[in-house]
Amino acid sequence: MATILLIEDNKDIRENTAEILVMANYKVLTAPDGKAGVQMAEDNHPDLIVCDITMPVLDGYGVIHLLHKKEDLRNIPFIFLTAKAERMDLRKGMEVGADDYITKPFDATELLNAIECRLKKAEMLKKEMNEGLKGMESLLSTVSGKDLLQTLREERHINYYKKKQSVYTEGNHPSCLYYIVKGKVKSYMRNDDGKELITGIYKEGDFIGYIPLLEGTTYKENAEAIEETQLAIVPREDFEELTHSNVQVLQKFIQLLAKNISEKESQLLSIAYSSLRKKVADALLFITNKYNPVHSETFSIDISRDNLAAIAGVAKESLIRTLGDFRDENLITITGGEIFITDNKKIASMAN
DSSP, rough: OOOOEOOOHHHHHHHHHHHHHTTTTTTTEEEHHHHHHHHHHHHHSSSSSEEEOOOOOSSSHHHHHHTTSTTTTTTSSSEEESSSOOOOHHHHHHTOOSSEESSSSOHHHHHHHEEEEEEEEHHTTTTSSSSSSHHHHHHHHHHHHHHHHHHHHHTEEEEEEOOEEEOOTTTTTOOEEEEESOOOOOEEEETTTTTEEEEEEOOOOOOOHHHHHHHTTTSSOOOOOOOOEEEEEEEHHHHHHHHHHHHHHHHHHEEEEEEEHHHHHHHHHHHOOOHHHHHHHHHHHHHHHHHOOOTTTOOOOOOOOHHHHHHSHHHSHHHHHHHHHHHTTTTTEEEEEEEEEEOOOHHHHHHO
């Protein structure tokens, strides 16, 4: 049973609306003003909030502002309830993060339909984005109302890339979002001397190329398949509709962006200040954590020495020499070019 928090200063409207929601089999919490509503949200974490705009003590805009400052509350679906019907009020409500806007007077069906719709979308958005292509398409379909998976199949919007084939190039304008269905992709930059630095590696279930779409800029790096790869193509228009129509979806991509930035910061710090051994150890752990999150003992690092050196930010010759030292110290084994970490503790302590 979903819990609805109703924040409304008019006693009659509050009681009548609460009765409608109870009859629809929702658990209902009520608050007579914005301040009490925020406290009740903090104490109970409801599944959805219906909130009046014009209230004493703290109005609806203040309520949503305070909720969005709290990480555990900011993603709760929020519906404004108000007697104001001017377009400016509607726009302001959406700009501050409301998911919907119902104008008084309203009928029970209108309210219940809006609540049901928002709860369904919220349930879908709680799922992780990297559940595979089907999960991504369900998310897109839920928000936009389009069956994009069917479109991708009919129009064959799955691109196939050979090893070392370019996906996108620095300086170009993005026309789509890429989703890795199968394979691996690296992003990289080159300095004036042509030396390559890998800025990210991506696997099945990852989105790539979303940063310039969010920024409205060109690509700042290059992307290339490091093995045979299949990429699903989401047109720019669908991506913009997805992020503009629901603040929760945008927040998910911002979370991906923040994680991406954090990884790059750690990588750059390691390259700038770490010893050669620590750089190589960091690179080995980075790849392991990326492609072997469950830490299977049989996992092998199967990546070219050129790419591994570019991730570590060291010369290929230095990398090979350090890997040899690690092997002699029984920290790793190397079989047919594949690297197996045999002493995770020592490698991790070296990286830290």
